[in-house]
Amino acid sequence: MKVKRYIAKDVQEAMIKVKSELGRDAIILHTRKIKKPGLTGLFKKPLFEVVAAVDTNKKDDNKLSYPLNQNLFNESLIKNSKALDSNTYDSFNINNEISSIKSLLTNVLSKMDSTPSSQNIQVLEKYEKVFKEENVIKPVIDKILSIVSRQMSITDKNDQSIRNAIKIILKDYLGSPFTMENYTKKQNVIFFVGPTGVGKTTTIAKLAAKQTIMNNKSVAFITSDTYRIAAVDQLKTYSEILDVPFTVVYEPNELGGAIEKHYDKDFIFIDTAGRNHKNKELLLEIKSLISTVESPIVFLLLSLTTGYKDIESIIQSYDFLDDYNLIFTKADESSSLGNILNAKFLSSMPLSYITTGQSVPDDIELIDIEKIVNSLVGD
Ligand SMILES: Nc1nc2c(ncn2[C@@H]2O[C@H](COP(=O)(O)OP(=O)(O)OP(=O)(O)O)[C@@H](O)[C@H]2O)c(=O)[nH]1
Numbered sequence: 529m530k531v532k533r534y535i536a537k538d539v540q541e542a543m544i545k546v547k548s549e550l551g552r553d554a555i556i557l558h559t560r561k562i563k564k565p566g567l568t569g570l571f572k573k574p575l576f577e578v579v580a581a582v583d584t585n586k587k588d589d590n591k592l593s594y595p596l597n598q599n600l601f602n603e604s605l606i607k608n609s610k611a612l613d614s615n616t617y618d619s620f621n622i623n624n625e626i627s628s629i630k631s632l633l634t635n636v637l638s639k640m641d642s643t644p645s646s647q648n649i650q651v652l653e654k655y656e657k658v659f660k661e662e663n664v665i666k667p668v669i670d671k672i673l674s675i676v677s678r679q680m681s682i683t684d685k686n687d688q689s690i691r692n693a694i695k696i697i698l699k700d701y702l703g704s705p706f707t708m709e710n711y712t713k714k715q716n717v718i719f720f721v722g723p724t725g726v727g728k729t730t731t732i733a734k735l736a737a738k739q740t741i742m743n744n745k746s747v748a749f750i751t752s753d754t755y756r757i758a759a760v761d762q763l764k765t766y767s768e769i770l771d772v773p774f775t776v777v778y779e780p781n782e783l784g785g786a787i788e789k790h791y792d793k794d795f796i797f798i799d800t801a802g803r804n805h806k807n808k809e810l811l812l813e814i815k816s817l818i819s820t821v822e823s824p825i826v827f828l829l830l831s832l833t834t835g836y837k838d839i840e841s842i843i844q845s846y847d848f849l850d851d852y853n854l855i856f857t858k859a860d861e862s863s864s865l866g867n868i869l870n871a872k873f874l875s876s877m878p879l880s881y882i883t884t885g886q887s888v889p890d891d892i893e894l895i896d897i898e899k900i901v902n903s904l905v906g907d
Pocket residue numbers: 723724725726727728729730731753759800801802803857858859860861883884885886891
């Protein structure tokens with residue numbers, strides 16, 4: 529068995545040296561941080577000492593150079609113990625050697641299992657606090673930070689690299705926004721659902737204005753919100769301003785005919801009456817309305833001024849929908865973005881638009897994941 533000591537500026541560099549000199553069968557016996565000798569060394573970054581060994585009687589057999597997990601570690605031990613059997617050592621020495629290697633390796637492996645250092649724990653705690661202030665719920669915080677923590681190597685990372693890791697994980701978690709530009713079907717029938725006063729009718733007007741004015745698309749409005757006279761008038765007014773045809777449906781079975789009437793339009797936006805999400809009967813009406821349409825697109829609107837408990841119960845009450853996209857409204861009136869993360873966690877549905885005021889059509893944008901993530905980590 530050949531045993532060699534390596535000094536490098538970090539563990540990765542040491543591993544490369546080990547691998548290139550001792551080959552793929554090398555096992556790590558010991559690793560530690562050391563200071564450069566002399567007074568000046570005290571002020572320099574620490575170096576890493578790695579002690580590695582390889583069984584010189586064995587040929588390279590494409591195994592990893594260092595065990596990344598317990599299975600590889602055990603395989604490596606078994607291989608080495610077989611190799612040692614054929615040597616001149618007596619079995620007592622072999623067993624002693626194996627158990628000392630095992631304890632050293634367990635020690636190294638436990639560090640490589642990326643138990644965060646105290647410095648890393650401090651940084652993680654800092655972000656836990658930041659997320660809590662944004663009203664992100666604990667399971668989401670735990671999920672994000674546990675991924676970050678798993679990705680930390682035994683080398684200490686600085687705040688900036690942890691922040692970057694968190695940003696990458698958050699972006700991945702929130703996914704790509706779902707935009708109306710993705711709707712490439714000949715005709716797209718889009719329902720807008722959500723609690724009373726969340727901003728459904730206003731959002732329809734904003735999106736319709738963008739599609740007609742900026743994208744040169746044709747749009748029709750249908751409303752099933754006949755509970756309030758004012759609700760019909762509201763959408764009718766927008767239809768007149770935007771010069772968009774408008775139809776009222778009183779029963780779900782009238783919807784098919786209304787859609788057919790607007791067969792030549794690229795988009796049909798269907799406004800629904802705001803529903804108290806605790807009223808199951810009213811929600812069933814929405815369900816039966818949507819079920820009359822083949823491959824409908826649904827937007828569920830949530831206001832960012834709504835507290836987490838209500839967001840949770842709204843999302844639960846719409847779980848009869850197989851598929852929908854999320855629009856967040858009233859970002860201008862909210863001081864935290866945590867519910868965007870929470871809603872994603874609870875629904876797993878794509879994020880889509882965010883509205884930022886009452887002005888039609890300006891106060892709406894495709895959700896900018898980068899912006900949200902930067903804001904969440906305080907960039
Ligand atoms: N501050 C702010 N107000 C908004 C936003 N979007 C809509 N509103 C306002 O919220 C109020 C309700 O908007 P509506 O579009 O009527 O809401 P709705 O969901 O259609 O309401 P119902 O049909 O009664 O369920 C109006 O005063 C809107 O101007 C927004 O992004 N920010």
